[in-house]
Amino acid sequence: xxxxxxxxxxxTLNALKEQGALxxxxxxxxxxxxxxNPTHGDLSCNVAMVMAKAEGLPPRKIAEAIVAGLVxxxxxxxxxxxxGPGFLNLTLRDLVVQRLGLxxxxxxxxxxxxxxxxxxxxxxxxxxxxxxTGPIHIGHARGAFLGDGVARLLEAAxxxxxxxxxxxxxxxxxxxxxxxxxxxxQQLFGIEAxxxxxxxxxxxxxxxxxxxxxxxxxxxxxxxxxxxxxxxMQLAIDExxxxxxxxxxxxxxxxxxxxxxxxxxxxxKVLGVAxxxxxxxxxxxxxxAQGTEEKVRREDSKAAQFADRQLGGTFLITSRHGDxxxxxxxxxxxxxxxxxxxxAYHKDKFDRGxxxxxxVFGADHSGHVPRIKAGVELLxxxxxxxxxxxxxxxxxxxDGQEVKVSKRKGTVFELDDLIEEAGADPCRFIFLSKTAxxxxxxxxxxxxxxxxxxxxxxxxxxxxxxxxxxxxAADKGQPFAGVAAITDAHVARLVLPEEKSILxxxxxxPDVVSGAAEALEPHRxxxxxxxxxxxxxxYYTKYRSDPVVSDDREKTQARxxxxxxxxxxxxxxxxxLGIDAPESMSRATDDDE
RNA sequence: GCGCCCAUAGCUCAGCUGGAUAGAGCACCGGCCUUCUAAGCCGGGGGUCGGAGGUUCGAGUCCUCCUGGGCGCGCCA
Numbered sequence: 181x182x183x184x185x186x187x188x189x190x191x192t193l194n195a196l197k198e199q200g201a202l203x204x205x206x207x208x209x210x211x212x213x214x215x216x217n218p219t220h221g222d223l224s225c226n227v228a229m230v231m232a233k234a235e236g237l238p239p240r241k242i243a244e245a246i247v248a249g250l251v252x253x254x255x256x257x258x259x260x261x262x263x264g265p266g267f268l269n270l271t272l273r274d275l276v277v278q279r280l281g282l283x284x285x286x287x288x289x290x291x292x293x294x295x296x297x298x299x300x301x302x303x304x305x306x307x308x309x310x311x312x313t314g315p316i317h318i319g320h321a322r323g324a325f326l327g328d329g330v331a332r333l334l335e336a337a338x339x340x341x342x343x344x345x346x347x348x349x350x351x352x353x354x355x356x357x358x359x360x361x362x363x364x365x366q367q368l369f370g371i372e373a374x375x376x377x378x379x380x381x382x383x384x385x386x387x388x389x390x391x392x393x394x395x396x397x398x399x400x401x402x403x404x405x406x407x408x409x410x411x412x413m414q415l416a417i418d419e420x421x422x423x424x425x426x427x428x429x430x431x432x433x434x435x436x437x438x439x440x441x442x443x444x445x446x447x448x449k450v451l452g453v454a455x456x457x458x459x460x461x462x463x464x465x466x467x468x469a470q471g472t473e474e475k476v477r478r479e480d481s482k483a484a485q486f487a488d489r490q491l492g493g494t495f496l497i498t499s500r501h502g503d504x505x506x507x508x509x510x511x512x513x514x515x516x517x518x519x520x521x522x523x524a525y526h527k528d529k530f531d532r533g534x535x536x537x538x539x540v541f542g543a544d545h546s547g548h549v550p551r552i553k554a555g556v557e558l559l560x561x562x563x564x565x566x567x568x569x570x571x572x573x574x575x576x577x578x579d580g581q582e583v584k585v586s587k588r589k590g591t592v593f594e595l596d597d598l599i600e601e602a603g604a605d606p607c608r609f610i611f612l613s614k615t616a617x618x619x620x621x622x623x624x625x626x627x628x629x630x631x632x633x634x635x636x637x638x639x640x641x642x643x644x645x646x647x648x649x650x651x652x653a654a655d656k657g658q659p660f661a662g663v664a665a666i667t668d669a670h671v672a673r674l675v676l677p678e679e680k681s682i683l684x685x686x687x688x689x690p691d692v693v694s695g696a697a698e699a700l701e702p703h704r705x706x707x708x709x710x711x712x713x714x715x716x717x718x719y720y721t722k723y724r725s726d727p728v729v730s731d732d733r734e735k736t737q738a739r740x741x742x743x744x745x746x747x748x749x750x751x752x753x754x755x756x757l758g759i760d761a762p763e764s765m766s767r768a769t770d771d772d773e
Numbered sequence: 774g775c776g777c778c779c780a781u782a783g784c785u786c787a788g789c790u791g792g793a794u795a796g797a798g799c800a801c802c803g804g805c806c807u808u809c810u811a812a813g814c815c816g817g818g819g820g821u822c823g824g825a826g827g828u829u830c831g832a833g834u835c836c837u838c839c840u841g842g843g844c845g846c847g848c849c850a
Contacts, residue, residue, distance in 0.1 A: 264793050486847040511848050518850050546777050547845045632812035641812050652809035721814040
C-alpha cells in the first residue's frame with residue numbers, strides 16, 4: 181500500500197520537475213504512512229514539508245502542485261487533499277484497499293518475509309555465550325531470547341543468518357571448575373577435600389564428579405594435577421555445555437555454531453592476532469597503559485584496586501581509537517589476556533566473510549565495547565560491519581517484590597526452571613516486548629500465571645479465534661474457498677470501516693518486519709500484532725449480530741478471506757517472533773487459581 | 774571522577790528514526806454472553822512526556838546543562 185503510493189508521489193515529482201515547477205535536486209527523504217487520525221485518509225505524506233527548504237517554496241504551495249499534477253495511471257487514489265502545514269492526505273480507491281489481503285494469502289508461510297537468503301547478505305549473530313561453568317540461568321534469559329528474536333527477524337528480512345555461541349572454555353574460571361570437580365571426585369571416595377572460596381558448590385558439580393568416577397574409576401586420585409586437571413575441565417565443560425544446549429532447546433532457542441575460545445588458543449589464533457598487531461606497528465611494550473595519566477579515578481574503583489598488579493607487557497594503542505586507555509594484550513610473560521582472545525575471535529568472524537556481525541551483550545559487558553571496537557578497527561577491517569546490541573539488566577520481581585538472584589548465596593534461578601514453570605512462549609513474549617536498551621522488570625508471578633492475565637494469551641487467542649471462525653464456517657458448509665476463488669465482486673463486499681482498517685494494517689507486515697530487522701527491534705512486530713488483534717476482537721464483538729458466516733454466501737466468502745488473511749498475518753508474525761500460533765485454546769476456567 | 778543506558782497514566786511499558794488531538798496492558802469504576810471462544814468487547818476517571826534552555830514550519834523524539842536511577846571502569850573471564 182505504501183509502496184504503491186510512494187511510486188505515485190515519485191512519478192508526480194518527476195513530472196513536475198520536467199515541467200519546471202520543481203528543482204528537485206535530490207530525491208527528498210519523505211515518508212508515506214497511515215495517519216493516526218482516520219479522518220486524514222488512508223495514507224498521509226509529508227513530502228511537501230520535507231522539500232520546502234530546498235525548493236524555497238512554502239510547503240502548502242508544493243503540496244497543491246502535487247495534488248494538481250498527480251500522476252496516477254492505475255487510479256489507485258480516490259481523493260487527495262492538502263491539510264495542516266502541508267500534509268498530503270490520500271484516500272485510496274475502495275477496491276485497492278479491499279484487495280490488500282490477497283498478497284498475504286498468496287504468499288502463505290512466506291508472507292511478511294523476503295525470500296530466504298535473498299539479500300545476499302551474510303549476518304552473524306552472537307548471543308548467550310554463557311560461561312560453561314554451570315547451567316544457564318535467568319540472567320542470561322533476556323539476551324538469549326532477544327538474540328534469537330533478532331536472528332529470526334534478520335532471517336525474515338532475507339539475510340543468511342548464522343547464530344553463534346562463543347564458549348569461554350579457557351582461563352581461570354573453567355580451571356576453578358575443574359578443580360572443584362576433582363575435589364568432589366575425591367569426596368566420592370571418602371577423601372576430605374573442602375571447597376575453597378570461589379569454587380562451585382552446586383550439586384551439578386557433584387554429578388559431574390560422579391560421571392568421572394563411573395567412567396574412569398579411581399585413576400585420577402593419585403595422578404598429578406597436570407594430569408587430572410585437563411580431564412576434569414574437559415568433562416565439566418562438555419557436561420555443562422550439553423546441559424546448556426538442552427535448556428536452550430527447551431526455550432526454543434537455536435544456535436548454528438558453537439565457537440570455542442580454547443580452540444582459538446590451541447589453533448594459535450590468539451597469539452596470532454597479537455603478532456598481527458605487532459606487525460602492523462600498533463603495539464608497544466611498557467609498564468603501564470597510556471591514556472591514563474590525566475585520568476582521575478575514584479579510589480574505590482576496581483582500576484585503582486588492581487593498579488599495583490600492573491607489571492608491564494605488550495599494549496595495543498586502543499586509546500587512539502576511542503578507548504579510554506590502551507589495553508594490554510600480552511602479559512609480561514607473553515601470555516594473552518581475555519581481550520586478546522576476544523579480538524582473535526572477532527578477527528575470525530571477519531575472516532569468515534560476514535557482511536554484518538552482531539554481538540548481543542549484557543549491559544554488564546558494555547565496558548568492553550570501546551576496546552573491542554578499537555581493536556577491530558586496528559585490524560584494518562570495516563568497523564561499520566560490527567554492531568553491538570546491549571541488553572540492559574532485568575530486575576526479577578514477584579508480586580512487586582524484587583527477587584534477589586545470587587550465585588554465591590545459592591539463589592540462582594535456572595532458565596530450565598523458569599521455562600518449566602512458565603512455558604517458553606510467555607517468557608519469550610515478555611523479553612521480546614521491550615526494547616533492549618531499557619531496563620526491564622520481569623514479574624515471575626505474572627509470567628507463571630496460566631490465566632487471562634498473562635499477556636501472551638491475548639495474542640494466541642487472536643490467532644485461535646481466526647482459526648475458530650474458519651472451522652465454524654466449514655462446519656456450516658461454507659468453507660473458505662481459497663484465495664484463488666476470491667474475486668473483486670467478493671472483496672467489494674468488505675465495506676465496513678473496521679474491515680478496511682484491518683486490511684490496511686495487515687498489509688503492512690512486510691514493512692514492519694524490514695523496519696524491525698533494520699533496527700534490531702523484535703518488539704515492533706509484537707506491538708503490530710497487538711494492534712491487529714485488538715481490531716479483530718473489536719470487529720468480532722461489534723458485529724456479533726451480523727456475523728462472518730451468514731446466508732449471504734458471497735459476503736461470507738469475503739469475510740472469510742479477511743479472517744484468513746489476518747490469520748496468516750498473525751501466524752507469520754508469530755513465527756518471526758518464535759511464538760506458537762495455536763489453532764484453538766481451551767476456555768479458561770474462572771477459578772484458575 | 775569518567776563512560777554507556779534509562780526517565781512517558783497509580784504500576785509495567787509502546788510511541789514506527791522530527792509530524793496533525795501522546796497510546797496499550799494491568800489496577801480502579803460502570804456496562805455487554807440462548808449466537809463463529811467473555812483468555813473477548815464497550816464506556817469512564819487518570820499525563821506540566823523528570824527539570825531548564827536551544828535547534829525549526831513542527832520536539833515525547835534531535836543538541837546542551839541539571840536532577841534521579843541502573844550498569845561498567847582488572848595483566849578475572
